[in-house]
Amino acid sequence: GAVVSQHPSWVICKSGTSVKIECRSLDFQATTMFWYRQFPKQSLMLMATSNEGSKATYEQGVEKDKFLINHASLTLSTLTVTSAHPEDSSFYICSAREMGFGNTIYFGEGSWLTVV
């Protein structure tokens, strides 16, 4: 099946610094990618929809200046957490939509962010 790779798998950063997480679709082109945040034992919370070549669409309550999303190519989207704070510590997951039959969404492995 289709593969989505997310990097890094885990990262620890200091408060006030910025962290970039990459999401790549390895064997298909994805005009649309999604970024989620997940808390323990809870479902996925959609943060934003990333569209190749255009600005991301953010969900209500998500600060676009804090969570910068760039979708520069059909296989790569990045999420940058700017001026990170401990409350930004979370599991971040990306997914990519394989266009066509069923509009199936494939997920990356997730990235653990810990802000100290």
Next chain:
Amino acid sequence: TQLLEQSPQFLSIQEGENLTVYCNSSSVFSSLQWYRQEPGEGPVLLVTVVTGGEVKKLKRLTFQFGDARKDSSLHITAAQPGDTGLYLCAGGSAGGSYIPTFGRGTSLIVHP
């Protein structure tokens, strides 16, 4: 906004038991996916259903899409400890701006 109600939210059973997870909505979906997620990992796609009334089997897992494409179920026969995980359903409507809606998830624990 499309909503997906997933139930039950938590399920703790013994090995060998059967279980069913439900995913319901008042909206019609063009397709629906089921995922299983283990702690610290991304969700893994189990199945995609697109046709009303469709039934798909994956070993001991049986997935059904409602005739009206508003609901779906996942039935696990003779559950095993390896089935433990968070099960998520996700649906969306056809069109250019396909944004999947996720259910709250069902956290399943299968005790040996």
